[in-house]
Amino acid sequence: MAKSKYKSWPFNEANKLKNRFRQAPTEPVRFETGFGPSGLPHIGTFAEVARTTWVRQAFEFLTQWPTQLIAFSDDMDGLRKVPLNMPRQDMLADNLGKPLCHIPDPFDECESYSAYMNGKLNEFLNRYRFDYTFQSSYEAYRRGDFNEGLAVILQKVDGVKDLILPTMSEAKRENWSPFFPICEKCGRIYSTRVVGYHPQDNTIDYICDREDGLVQCCHHTASTSIFDGRVKVGWKIDWALRWYCYDIGYEMYGKDLIESAKLSGKIVRLMGKQPPSGYFYELFLDEDGRKISKSVGRGLTIDSWTSYAPLESLLYYIFQNPKQAKRLFWGIVPKSVDDYLTGLANYDQLAGTKQPDSTIWHLFHKGADVPAFKTSITFSLINNLISAVGADDIDLILNYLKRYDASIDRYADIVEDLVKKAMNYYRDFILPHKKFRTPSAHEKTILQKLRDSLKAYEGEDETELQTIPFDVARSFEVPPKDLFKMFYEVAMGQERGPRFGTFIRLVGKTKVLNLLDRVIDA
Secondary structure, eight states, X not given: OOOOSOOSHHHHHHHHHHTTOSSOOSSOEEEEEEEOTTSOOOHHXXXXXXXXXXXXXXXXXXXXXXXXXXXXXXXXXXXXXXXXXXXXHHHHHHTXXXXXXXXXXXXXXXXXXXXXXXXHHHHHHHHTTOOOEEEEHHHHHHHTTTHHHHHHHHHTHHHHHHHHGGGSOHHHHTTOOSEEEOOTTTOOSSSEEEEEEETTTTEEEEEEOOOOSSXXXXXXXXXXXXXXXXXXXXXHHHHHHHHHHHTEEEEEEEGGGHHHHHHHHHHHHHHTSOOOEEEEEOOEEOTTSOBOBTXXXXXXXXXXXXXXXXXXXXXXXXHSOTTSOEEOSGGGHHHHHHHHHHHHHHGGGSOTTTGGGSHHHHHTTTTTSOOOOOOSOOXXXXXXXXXXXXXOOHHHHHHHHHHHOGGGGGGHHHHHHHHHHHXXXXXXXXXXXOOOOOOOHHHHHHHHHHHHHHHXXXXXXXXXXXXXXXXXXXXXXXOHHHHHHHHHHXXXXXXXXXXXXXXXXXXXXXXXXXXXXXXXXX
16 A cells, blocks of 8 residues: 555554555454553553544544544453552452452442443543543453453463463463463452363363462362453453454554563464554653552642643643653643644644644544634743732733733633633642742842833833843843843742743733832832
């Protein structure tokens, strides 16, 4: 097939996937994302679904073929440790080693631990209008979705071991099996050990005798069918099993899973099919450079981001270069919003053939719902205005903005939402850190000159206004950057601020003169 003319990374991925097919498939091309319901969905979960959706959209645009996105929850996985941010810690400790779908809900709202987490995942994805099919591992195993693949694995168990065992430490090789039977007596999955394989009737023998100091065992022995949810396979095998049984064409994974993806690909080839196209992404880090963890509640949540900034600004940030590690902390919010607003403002200037390579095209359903936004207003400018005015009054801030740029009436909903979110951001992240200082006598002399020069100027040109502090700095032989830093520290309680000319145009000359009077008289 001809290569796509589009260069953005989702199109590069879509083109790789398209080239797997010699002709149009008769079934929808399936994309998959995975969720481990040991904790609540977080930004990493959101980003994987979003990024996979962008590749899916690009693929549909190139091929016009039907697709499906399966959001798979591995709720048959066992609970290995008690998450620190969960209630009823003792109850969860008593259930260590059991499948998440068989552990009571610590919030007492659903029939199981994983049902609560799965409900939150669905709520999470629905709220942001993702198009997906949710699939529970428990339901898939019980329904028999994986029976065919499980039989193949049992038939080829020696070949699977030949692939897996060399990747394991010597201590773990002896008792390793691709199958994890659920003990019919104690209900645990990590305490069982397979001691016999019977591919002729699709059964295995096991004994419940594994203990590691946390997970208990009951020493029960039995034979069990491998079908219909009586066993599950280890997650590397489970990945290959899903690819095989659901004919997955595309799946992303974090950088930490590159080797696991390669191994799962070898297993699915051993089973008789090709692994999906894949793409690894770098992990999200917190402000201190640590991996975001849902088990300890570390890192931003989507709800908290949307309290301070539009969701699209987060999507814009996530879209950029997935193979570069990204830190998610509150300091990145203003720039992320402004980058998004710039992309939005520039979108309609792109030629039609260039739009599909724009981040905005991918964010808004193949460019179908892109809102208009042609104004000089930015999130940083709004924050600076709120900081200077010191008012918690939306109407007042909007009036200042209208005076600065009357065109905002055409984008009233967007601008008002930005102001509301900027006020939240200002209250929580700027105001607590403001530190006003009193200027020295020499600094007051400089500020007096600045005030007199500003008062004498009668125009409104931003460029001319911007020259005033430079002229003042030159007359006192002070580096301009030092003058600006001093002005913002004594007048606004912060080290940085807006361009001086923009600031005057935004809040008005009278207000800035009053501000200078106040700090000079301090």
